[in-house]
Amino acid sequence: MKTLISGCLAMCLLFSTQVGFAKEVYHWSFKPNNNHEPADTEKEYKDLLDRYSGFYIGDTSHKTLYLTFDNGYENGYTKDVLDVLKEKDVPAAFFVTGHYLNSAPGLVKRMVEEGHIVGNHSWNHPSLPEISDEELKEELEKVKEKFTQLTGETDMHYLRPPRGTFNERSLQKTEELGYVNVFWSFAYNDWETNKQKGADYAYNRIMERIHPGAVLLLHSVSKDNAEALGRVIDECRRQGYTFKSLDELMFENWLKVGEEKA
Template sequence: MKKSWLLLAALFVTLFAVSSSVIGAESNVEYHWSFKPSKNHEPASTEPLYAQLLQKYNGIYRGDITKKEVFLTFDNGYENGYTEKILDALKEKQVPATFFVTGHYLQSAPELIKRMVNEGHNVGNHSFHHPSLPAVDDERLKRELVSLEELYEEITGRKDMRFLRPPRGTFSERTLARSAELGYINVFWSLAYKDWETANQKGWKHAYNAVMKRIHPGAIVLLHSVSSDNAEALPKIIDDLRADGYTFKSLDELLIENGLLPQGYGEG
């Protein structure tokens, strides 16, 4: 009898261990976001596996490729003196954008964060300390995202931070799953260029040509706000894309249309 009880207990422990290892056991293989740039203004594409993972966890990297719509996003790791000029251009042209910010940015530029919100832009999560998310455990991942949204709420009084741009463009199925559980929609991109090297800026025409060459219907554009080239080129980019029939939409409009966000998201 005692032997049978011990066997049952051992079986229970084994089953519990197996079930525990399965729960939340998504792969943590690290991927580096990549995409095939647009040619002749045809839609950019990404690796089939990446597209499958984004579909599974409600991530996005482009909008409706049948519509001449553009979604502007800016990564703001730190303030380099150009965000105000970018905001001025967006305000003048009445164009919405999403700014993905870090903890350092929130701490060092709270007035710019308030301006973004007051002028109708989305502020997204770029993590507090900008680590590669696959390199940190679940607890650290949650802390990176939650601590940033708490500081954002302290500055703005809002609880509408629901877009995430994974730092360094690295991700795994695990990080997509954990961030989705926290209510985040991972936002990658289908148009970008090497614009973040502040000591290697090449003039506004370089930024303008890089965007105009790769533009396509439904493009989610990634620009870095530390770039003087981007700040200088932005007004002409907006004007010339509009002249070519493009309209500028916000990410929340896109996701409301797709049923990934409720009507009225971001209001109030």
């Protein structure tokens, strides 16, 4: 009886802890600035990202850009995006769901073959802070297992939190699972496929908010993005920007931390 009571108390404590974490669910947001100044976000968000090794922006003292795409499903434009990236020799990160891995395996293989990063966007796209630790782990492990099965690659280190929701528990648990949470300092309403407004609209929306260190969130379901991407890359380079991968960003952060500790 004593063992049973102890077990029940432990379960109750675990449940109350997880419920307590879930009470506070943050929705990622950023604050764009004018004149191509770097975007900002809430201090509380930045503190949490610093604590759990996440990021939303790169080194703002350099004109560097990081292209990231969310791939929840395929809409026929990822091939065009990959063609442009290959032609322009630009690296990108693609965050994929279980649905994408099952429905577009050839494109996922191509991403890897052409040197892009494939990140985890969860299997079913749930709000991670609102599911249990066990469910969270399963959501991420299923993606990684399927990715390895498809490509033979075992490395998957970057996570784009589905729906942009997070809290301290989700950041802590995903870090424990070996993931770096990647948020963003630029995004626009590009995912609504029935509200596309043309390549010029996408080009102008992106170029008006470009800033040093920007982590750009784009959706590959957008026809506008696919058609504007080449022009965006050319104009950014004309303005003195370079495109780097998330791996390069992490390496530079690692060097910076080492210098600060030295």
